[in-house]
Amino acid sequence: MTVFLVICLLLILPLLGGASYFGYHVFSILLLTLIVLIIASFIEFLYIRRRLKIGTLITEQELPREQIARFTLPVQLHTRWLPLRIKLSARYGSKDKSVRSQREVAFRDLRAGDDIELYFSVAARHTGKLVLDEARLEVRTFFGLFKYKKAFRNRDHRMVTYVLPLPERSDNTVIRPFRQVDESDLAKRRVEERTDEIDTMRVYREGDDIRRIHWQVSSRMNEFIVKQYEAPLAIETHVLFDDFTGYSLFDDIMACDKALSVRDRILDGVAGAITWLIQHDMVVSLHTGSPDSISDRLRLANEPLRYRRLLAMMEPDSLPTLGEMIENHRGSHSRDRYLLFSSRLSVGTAAAMIELQRRAYQVIYFYFNSESRPQEEVETALKMLRRAEIEVIEVQEQRPRPVIDGVEKRGREYA
Structure with a gap:
């Protein structure tokens, strides 16, 4: 009515x-x-x-940051002569504290027999979830006496797009400080395949390969003795990161936007490091910081998008500190390499890194400076790390991109 x-x-x-x-x-x-x-x-x-046939709202499952996310709605008008005018409206921003909540309205004229796709466009500005709160389509009759609406709400329809981080490729996060692995210093593991080096021997057991029998020793011992071999154990790189930037503590739009920008740089650095390691055929594991979660440790190999999806699905400020993650990570192999990423640093976290350095092959810490002047505790922690000969790479703050009302102009276009 x-x-x-x-x-x-x-x-x-x-x-x-x-x-x-x-x-x-x-x-x-x-x-x-x-x-x-x-x-x-x-x-x-x-x-x-x-x-009038209105389809299901189609959402892009994922896209890289700084792209345009489209929410598409297919519409078909199966009339012979009667035209139609529809009104499109959308709301965005109720779950994003870095922008003002917005409502956009547009009109579209349909002719008889039209089969088109209407879409809402939103700029993917930060890594994580991009949620369209509501999309509404309103249809009026020719004289405007009757109308009906069809609403698509996020709680009823999936209107979420995951914004993937952009792998950082600059000199700040390229793995320059990686040292060459000296295999003579690495731990060894037992293998069943033949190598040039014998580890030990043992009594033959049913199922052993007869080619591994040491015939000379067996003749002296009057029983079958088999040879066991050893091979170098490759270094595994563990990636640990803390994405806390204070977003959950702020209510101001500009402060929230700045916090998410710092978080984007951290996730870009993590993604860039993992990409570099995979491209160089290195074994890498990504740790999410939850010791009780099955997905806490994700071993990555030849799946360039898997880890980026995992990073995009994480809620901001949801991970523990690096010190807590290192504490939960005790008991791992002592000769592995560790890449650490964070923007918050304390004396306690620095002490945990120094303890990790004593049992690890290499520790590299990427510190994302979000303040023009670091706090006194941060300066003290950085001095502790450098005295312990931990490789510290400071990633400076980038200039913010210009925005209008928290949303780029191109993100507010409608078809």
Whole structure:
């Protein structure tokens, strides 16, 4: 029901009274015309509802940051001659504290037989979830007396796109400080395949390969003795990161946007390091910081998008400190390499890194400086790390991108 329909219904009583009291034919003609108009509009409304086919809202599953996310709605008008005008509206920003909540409205004229796709465009500015709060389509009849709406809400329809980080390729996070692995210093593991070096020997067991029998020793011992071999154990690189930037503590739009920008740089650095390691055929494990989670440790190999999806699915400020992650990571192999990423640093975290350095092959720490002047505790922690000969790479803050009302212009376009 529209305002025009209410006005028409209210006019019926005056016209009916005028026709019966004054007896003028003009009142009867106007009353009859009004009734015919309402009936015709109602029939048109029923016809349009049957002939207008509205599909399911299509959402891009994922896309890289700084791209445009599109939420597409297919619409088909199966009429022979009747055109139609629809109204599109969308709300975005209720779950993103880095932008102002916005509502955009646009109109689109459909001709008979049109089969088109309508879309809402939003700029993917930060890594994580991009959520369209609501999309609404409103259809009016030709005379505007009747209308109906169809709403798509995030709680009923999946309107979430995961924004993937961009692997950092600059000199700040390229793995320059990697040292060459000296295999003579590495731990060894037992293998069943033949190598040039014998580790030890043992008594033959059923199922052993007869080619591994040491015949000379077996003849002296009067029983079958088999040879066991050893091979170097390759260094594994563990990636640990802390994405806390204070986003969950702020309410100011500019402060939240700055916090998410720092978080983007951290995730870009993590993604860039993992990409570099995979490209150089190195074994790498990504740790999410949850010791009770099955996905806490994700060993990555030849899956360039898997780790980026995992990073995009994480909620901001959801990980523990690096010190806590290192504490939970105790008991791992002592000769592995560790890459650490964070923007917050304390004396306790620095002490945990120094302890890790004593049992690890190599520790590299990427510190993302989010303040023009570091706090006194941060400076003390950095001095502790450098005295312990831990490789510290400071990644400086980048200049923010220009935004309008927290959203780029191109992200507010509609089809």
